[in-house]
Amino acid sequence: xxxxxxxxxxxxxxxxxxxxxxxxxxxxxxxxxxxxxxxxxxxxxxxxxxxxxxxxxxxxxxxxxxxxxxxxxxxxxxxxxxxxxxxxxxxxxxxxxxxxxxxxxxxxxxxxxxxxxxxxxxxxxxxxxxxxxxxxxxxxxxxxxxxxxxxxxxxxxxxxxxxxxxxxxxxxxxxxxxxxxxxxxxxxxxxxxxxxxxxxxxxxxxxxxxxxxxxxxxxxxxxxxxxxxxxxxxxxxxxxxxxxxxxxxxxxxxxxxxxxxxxxxxxxxxxxxxxxxxxxxxxxxxxxxxxxxxxxxxxxxxxxxxxxxxxxxxxxxxxxxxxxxxxxxxxxxxxxxxxxxxxxxxxxxxxxxxxxxxxxxxxxxxxxxxxx
Amino acid sequence: xxxxxxxxxxxxxxxxxxxxxxxxxxxxxxxxxxxxxxxxxxxxxxxxxxxxxxxxxxxxxxxxxxxxxxxxxxxxxxxxxxxxxxxxxxxxxxxxxxxxxxxxxxxxxxxxxxxxxxxxxxxxxxxxxxxxxxxxxxxxxxxxxxxxxxxxxxxxxxxxxxxxxxxxxxxxxxxxxxxxxxxxxxxxxxxxxxxxxxxxxxxxxxxxxxxxxxxxxxxxxxxxxxxxxxxxxxxxxxxxxxxxxxxxxxxxxxxxxxxxxxxxxxxxxxxxxxxxxxxxxxxxxxxxxxxxxxxxxxxxxxxxxxxxxxxxxxxxxxxxxxxxxxxxxxxxxxxxxxxxxxxxxxxxxxxxxxxxxxxxxxxxxxxxxxxx
Numbered sequence: 018x019x020x021x022x023x024x025x026x027x028x029x030x031x032x033x034x035x036x037x038x039x040x041x042x043x044x045x046x047x048x049x050x051x052x053x054x055x056x057x058x059x060x061x062x063x064x065x066x067x068x069x070x071x072x073x074x075x076x077x078x079x080x081x082x083x084x085x086x087x088x089x090x091x092x093x094x095x096x097x098x099x100x101x102x103x104x105x106x107x108x109x110x111x112x113x114x115x116x117x118x119x120x121x122x123x124x125x126x127x128x129x130x131x132x133x134x135x136x137x138x139x140x141x142x143x144x145x146x147x148x149x150x151x152x153x154x155x156x157x158x159x160x161x162x163x164x165x166x167x168x169x170x171x172x173x174x175x176x177x178x179x180x181x182x183x184x185x186x187x188x189x190x191x192x193x194x195x196x197x198x199x200x201x202x203x204x205x206x207x208x209x210x211x212x213x214x215x216x217x218x219x220x221x222x223x224x225x226x227x228x229x230x231x232x233x234x235x236x237x238x239x240x241x242x243x244x245x246x247x248x249x250x251x252x253x254x255x256x257x258x259x260x261x262x263x264x265x266x267x268x269x270x271x272x273x274x275x276x277x278x279x280x281x282x283x284x285x286x287x288x289x290x291x292x293x294x295x296x297x298x299x300x301x302x303x304x305x306x307x308x309x310x311x312x313x314x315x316x317x318x319x320x321x322x323x324x325x326x327x328x329x330x331x332x333x334x335x336x337x338x339x340x341x342x343x344x345x346x347x348x349x350x351x352x353x354x355x356x357x358x359x360x361x362x363x364x365x366x367x368x369x370x371x372x373x374x375x376x377x378x379x380x381x382x383x384x385x386x387x388x389x
Numbered sequence: 390x391x392x393x394x395x396x397x398x399x400x401x402x403x404x405x406x407x408x409x410x411x412x413x414x415x416x417x418x419x420x421x422x423x424x425x426x427x428x429x430x431x432x433x434x435x436x437x438x439x440x441x442x443x444x445x446x447x448x449x450x451x452x453x454x455x456x457x458x459x460x461x462x463x464x465x466x467x468x469x470x471x472x473x474x475x476x477x478x479x480x481x482x483x484x485x486x487x488x489x490x491x492x493x494x495x496x497x498x499x500x501x502x503x504x505x506x507x508x509x510x511x512x513x514x515x516x517x518x519x520x521x522x523x524x525x526x527x528x529x530x531x532x533x534x535x536x537x538x539x540x541x542x543x544x545x546x547x548x549x550x551x552x553x554x555x556x557x558x559x560x561x562x563x564x565x566x567x568x569x570x571x572x573x574x575x576x577x578x579x580x581x582x583x584x585x586x587x588x589x590x591x592x593x594x595x596x597x598x599x600x601x602x603x604x605x606x607x608x609x610x611x612x613x614x615x616x617x618x619x620x621x622x623x624x625x626x627x628x629x630x631x632x633x634x635x636x637x638x639x640x641x642x643x644x645x646x647x648x649x650x651x652x653x654x655x656x657x658x659x660x661x662x663x664x665x666x667x668x669x670x671x672x673x674x675x676x677x678x679x680x681x682x683x684x685x686x687x688x689x690x691x692x693x694x695x696x697x698x699x700x701x702x703x704x705x706x707x708x709x710x711x712x713x714x715x716x717x718x719x720x721x722x723x724x725x726x727x728x729x730x731x732x733x734x735x736x737x738x739x740x741x742x743x744x745x746x747x748x749x750x751x752x753x754x755x756x757x758x759x760x761x
Contacts, residue, residue, distance in 0.1 A: 024477070026761060058702055080664075080703040100703045101648035103660055104723035105396070125649050128722040156704055157649050157658050185701065276473035277497050277529050286529050288475055292452075293761075296668035296735055329557065330430055330734055331452040331472045332528055350500040351476040362702055363668055367738075369760050388741050389398060389665075 018379040020315055020353060025274040026293035028368035029355065030065075030383070031317065032375045034268035035250060039069045042232065042249045051238040054078050054097060054225070056247030059362045062371060062385045063091045069250055075119075078227070078245040082109050083389050085120055095119045097225070099181065099245065101149060101157055102129055107136030114142040121223075123181055125149040125158045127165070130172035137176065145178040147223055148214075152206035153186035153199060161206045161213075170219045179223030180214065182207045183245070187230035191304070193260045200231035208240035233261050251361040254311060258303035264311065264319055269365060270355040271310070272372070273333060275348050283343045284326075285335040289356055291328040297363035309333065310356035310364075316377065317355055325356055390751040392687055392725060397646040398665035400740035401727065402437075402755070403689065404747045406640035407622060411441045414604065414621045423610040426450050426469060426597070428619030431734045433757045434743060435463045441622055447491075450599070450617040454481050455761050461490045469493045469597070471553065471617065473521060473529055474501055479508030486514040493595075495553055497521040497530045499537070502544035509548065517550040519595055520586075524578035525558035525571060533578045533585075542591045551595030552586065554579045555617070559602035563676065565632045572603035580612035605633050623733040626683060630675035636683065636691055641737060642727040643682070644744070645705060647720050655715045656698075657707040661728055663700040669735035681705065682728035682736075688749065689727055697728055 020029075046053040055069040058080035066077060066088070075095030079085045085096045094117070098110060102122040113120045114137075122144050124130045130146070137144035148169050151158030159166050170177050184203035190196045203226050214221040226238070227245030229252075238244065251269045252262040273289035291309065300307040309325035312335050322341070327334040333356070337343060348354070358364035365371075366387060373381040392401075418425040427441040430452035438449060438460070447467030451457045457468045466489070470482060474494040485492045486509075494516050496502045502518070509516035520541050523530030531538050542549050556575035562568045575598050586593040598610070599617030601624075610616065623641045624634040645661035663681065672679040681697035684707050694713070699706040707726070709715060720726070730736035737743075738759060745753040 024481075024761060025475070100660065101658060103397070103646040103648050105646065109396075126722055129649065132723065151651075154654070156701065156706065157651065160653075274475040274477065276475050277501065279523075279529065282526070286473060288472065291669075291735065292738060292759075296670070296732075297663075298668070298670075329528060334528065350498055351504065360668075363663065366664060367759075387664075387739075389396060 020272065020379065023272070023372055023379055025272045025353065026289040027272045027372050028365060028370070029270050029272055030371040030373050031268045032373050034266060035065065036068060038250055038252060038266060038268060042246065043071065046232065046244045049238045051241050052076065052243040054243045054245045055250070056099070056227070056245050057084055057088060059247035059365065060250055060385065061387065062383050063088070064383045065250060076243065078247070081389050082106060085113055085118070087386055089113055089116065089118045097121045099123055099183070101125055102133055104129070104132035104136065107133055107144065108140060110144055111137050111140035111142045114144060115140070121145040121147060121178060123147045123149045124169065124173070127168050127172045130169045134172060134174055134176055143176055146173050146176040147179050147181040147225060148177070148210070150180050150182040150207050150210045152182040152203045153184050155186040158182060161209045166210055166213060167217050170214055170217065177219055179221045179225065180207050180210045181225035184226070184228045184231045187228045188255065190230065190259060193234055196230045196234045196259065197236060200235040203231050204235065204237065204241055211240065229256060230259055230261050248361050251365070253361040254307045254357055254359045255299040255303070258300050258305060264357065267357045269361055270313060270317060270357050271364065273354045273356055275350050275352045275354065277350065278345050280345060283336055283340060285343060285348050287333040287335060287354060288331060289333045290331045292330050293367055294325065294328055294333065294356060294358065295360065295363035295367050297360040299359040307359060310358055313355040313357060315353040315355060392644060392751065395644070395744055395751055397644045397725065398661040399644045399744050400737060400742070401642050401644055402743040402745050403640045404745050406638060407437065408440060410622055410624060410638060410640060414618065415443065418604065418616045421610045423613050424448065424615040426615045426617045427622070428599070428617050429456055429460060431619035431737065432622055433759065434755050435460070436755045437622060448615065450619070453761050454478060457485055457490070457492055459758055461485055461488065467491045469617070471495055473497055474505055476501070476504035476508065479505055479516065480512055482516055483509050483512035483514045486516060487512070493517040493519060493550060495519045495521045496541065496545070499540050499544045502541045506544060506546055506548055515548055518545050518548040519551050519553040519597060520549070520582070522552050522554040522579050522582045524554040524575045525556050527558040530554060533581045538582055538585060539589050542586055542589065549591055551593045551597065552579050552582045553597035556598070556600045556603045559600045560627065562602065562631060565606055568602045568606045568631065569608060572607040575603050576607065576609065576613055583612065601628060602631050602633050620733050623737070625733040626679045626729055626731045627671040627675070630672050630677060636729065639729050641733055642685060642689060642729050643736065645726045645728055647722055647724045647726065649722065650717050652717060655708055655712060657715060657720050659705040659707060659726060660703060661705045662703045664702050665739055666697065666700055666705065666728060666730065667732065667735035667739050669732040671731040679731060682730055685727040685729060687725040687727060
């Protein structure tokens with residue numbers, strides 16, 4: 018099918034860019050001696066994940082137990098659930114272990130560790146668990162040097178497998194040199210904690226790091242066993258703003274149709290509002306604020322200075338960044354545009370499927386799922 | 390089921406508040422002599438819409454043709470599709486007319502009007518159409534006094550049924566007096582255009598206005614035949630910030646579980662991130678910025694000063710507005726919280742179902758749908 022034959026709004030996925038992004042990260046991580054454990058929370062799609070991996074069974078990272086179950090049902094076996102385990106979710110995770118999954122959990126407190134050990138024991142399984150390390154103060158985890166590390170390890174007992182961290186602060190960097198520093202700190206924090214655990218006699222076979230910016234710019238993965246990253250498969254405007262990718266690497270876009278002109282305001286109205294684009298404004302704090310997304314022609318080429326400046330539920334307002342005159346004859350009512358997203362995870366989450374483009378034609382529809 | 394028995398995150402819907410909000414708006418609009426045409430884009434749920442209406446078949450307002458088809462399949466017949474009609478969508482709308490729906494479209498340009506008349510004619514039906522009027526400059530429509538009004542009417546020919554407007558600018562008001570002014574302007578704009586059309590010999594039996602703030606504070610609906618509004622069924626923090634409702638009127642909330650403490654930062658981590666709350670930050674420009682939502686206890690009572698200050702995909706960071714000390718013993722790992730949303734439409738859109746609460750117990754699960 019051609020793009021003209023599908024309805025808008027729709028989430029388009031450029032197969033060639035997806036393959037290129039995946040191959041690049043795989044080669045980058047493997048050449049530095051680590052294992053790539055892709056995060057499937059961005060794509061939530063089996064076909065995309067198969068392209069990201071060398072192997073059929075994983076390893077993968079998930080952000081919900083629903084993702085863990087869905088991917089397990091599609092043949093994936095080695096799964097890290099990378100959100101602090103809630104006591105009430107241990108039983109569900111243990112259920113997956115009983116079905117043959119190699120599911121691992123994460124915790125950052127004695128309370129959570131004790132509830133994992135207790136809940137898994139009650140279910141008659143061991144739930145391998147990593148201790149989350151806080152390498153940059155942006156969210157969760159135990160700080161390097163905090164004596165609670167060993168207390169959590171103690172509470173985990175035989176469930177302990179290692180340590181993990183996520184340098185989410187890398188998203189706030191303003192220069193690639195800063196990302197390199199965050200990446201170094203990420204690695205050092207988790208390697209130091211691994212050493213502390215080993216010195217105290219604990220098993221720490223897994224040392225896991227990850228975020229797309231730090232994975233891309235890390236100079237070294239020495240002491241690290243695996244790298245988790247998800248956004249790189251698609252990339253987005255936040256990554257482009259960080260210098261992690263070029264605009265031309267962004268593999269997803271939202272197909273929109275022009276539904277009106279506001280000539281006195283120099284606005285084009287489209288049918289792709291925040292329901293299709295998401296409310297994410299990740300570039301608002303970057304050097305270049307891309308509004309609700311960069312506007313491209315139907316072939317996917319960015320149109321100089323056009324962005325989605327405002328969005329309602331099912332309306333997008335397209336204007337020039339400088340508010341300048343628009344050549345409305347170029348964008349008649351009914352014509353098609355494409356919008357590059359601020360944040361791939363958030364925009365993709367607004368859609369139930371990908372329309373897969375190969376050579377400019379829609380050749381496949383791939384399901385994505387949501388929920389918990 | 391009790392709240393303890395359901396998994397988090399989940400979208401909770403308080404049945405009593407829903408009924409009260411719906412009864413209040415119905416009585417408000419009816420007592421002023423207009424018809425209420427609820428907008429189903431907020432709830433996207435048949436059960437909720439039945440509570441909002443007196444009648445089985447409508448009238449309802451929709452923002453997508455998917456909504457039109459879904460509600461038609463559930464017995465609704467009188468449907469206004471209130472987004473400017475794209476030429477490529479006329480055939481699909483005409484398909485609904487052929488199946489017996491009374492679907493109406495809106496347009497604000499000669500091009501769109503001509504494509505509606507042409508497309509419907511080709512399909513062998515008439516697609517009743519309203520001309521969208523721009524009453525506040527915030528989005529789409531023909532301005533009152535613009536000679537294009539009559540050109541659009543001409544292009545519509547026998548499809549023309551009337552005029553409609555949406556005073557979206559009411560969301561940006563800072564005081565209820567301003568909302569009253571926006572409401573008066575909304576009514577005057579559309580009534581003036583209706584008169585202009587009738588003076589030129591056109592049919593203009595429908596005069597439609599709507600937004601939750603203006604519907605709530607309008608002093609008069611004189612000359613108006615119907616009022617469209619959707620958020621009022623649930624209400625949200627933006628509406629509370631506008632003085633349209635009280636916090637206690639907000640009928641939906643997101644159930645969250647505490648997954649960690651960051652004691653040195655005075656943060657509580659929960660499992661309800663933006664995937665459950667949405668990225669909407671509608672209160673950011675109001676007098677009180679509510680972050681990603683107001684935090685309540687498990688019974689739904691707001692906890693003084695606690696809001697979701699930051700969110701990642703599956704993590705919410707809860708802190709006091711002033712960054713002050715938190716009594717962590719009150720919120721142990723595993724305990725439950727509820728979060729009131731900035732924007733009901735956006736938060737509900739992140740979920741596939743409502744867990745319906747009656748008397749504090751979950752008595753039903755109601756489906757909601759998405760897509761286009």
